[in-house]
Amino acid sequence: MDTLTGHAGALPHIADTPDRSEQQRYFDALYAHSDDPWRLRERWYERRKRALTAAMLPRERYRNALEPGCANGELSAVLAQRCDALLAADLHESAVRAARARLAPWPHARVEQRTLPREWPMGDAPFDLIVVSEFAYYLGPEDLQQLAGRIDETLADDGCLVACDWRHAFAGRQASAEAVHASFASRCGVLGVARHVEADVLIEVWTRDGRSVAQSESLA
Template sequence: MDTVRCRTRALSPPSDEAADGETQRYFDALYARGDDPWQLRERWYERRKRALTLAMLPRERYRNVFEPGCANGELSAMLAPRCDALLAVDLHARAVRAARERLAPWPHARVERRTLPRDWPATAAPFDLIVVSEFAYYLGLDDLRRLAARIDGSLDGDGCLLACDWRHRFDGRQVSTEAVHACFASRCGVLHVAHHREADVLIDVWTRDGRSVAQGEWLA
């Protein structure tokens, strides 16, 4: 993952319009290599990371799940069996096509092309799970704060927010992984329930009510 990212130039856009153009060119360069530029399917690191992510979810099943920045849908395909409805979005057309193919076995899952946080989806029901995996650090600080506000406004009263992020430096990064998670913790109206930190990855889980897994099953 880092090898691909470090070969592209940093994003430092002065405006929303410029940001969209720079971001599009950045991902155009990545997806020119194929629909899996980070080798999400093949790498043990990626498969293990997805297993960790799924294991840290405090509930076995969810009603309405949102995954922004879904890439080619590898994590989406693991979320789909654990929910009643899944919306996965990405800004790049090639990623959206690949994710739709990956999610074809699950008719309750849909994939849309959107630029976030500005093009936030309208939904009749709030999300009870939002998974932000290796997406938010591509945003500038203002957009990161907008993303947090959108999450706060869309997360249900019993909802869960999970953030999973690569910790190493790369040229496309706008903010640190730690800054992303601190922003979510302080601005999304959630309480921290789980934390996993390694040299490569940081995963944090928050919920609206702060209950543990055992408390959720009335064991504690």
């Protein structure tokens, strides 16, 4: 396990908590050494997880996607190739800078510095794809409830919600992966269509109508 991170994958991004200044200093120190402090590019675990997430998307292409907590944009780069428009957001300015450089080949993708869920991009909605990866379990109960509410308000009628989360315990976690996903399932007005469970990671996909890929293509 990497001593700089909370787990063998990517450390989730900064939550808007009372001790945010302490977290900010910690992340400042991490980004001072590298624009990829969690080794998102080189770790097989991370590259495989991104491939799994992309493979679980029920549609080939999306109109307007949102990725809150994008870090340096490695997952964003995968999503950009499946979307007509992508908004990625992160709290840390170094993450935003790195993500903008990563997404430069895709002019339809943009990156903004935002504190989420408070600064939710309501004006860019509706989103027919929202991907929440390694972010929500750093939120306290009220923020997690607000996140679910914002997703419900801005997810399109034909929208898809994806959540991907590390399952092991680590310092700073405020909710388990299972609790985060249960909150989304109960509060976001969606129905489950896919679920991938391993010892390390939980990935779930929900849509508004709950139709399978075969049903969407009139095959079943």
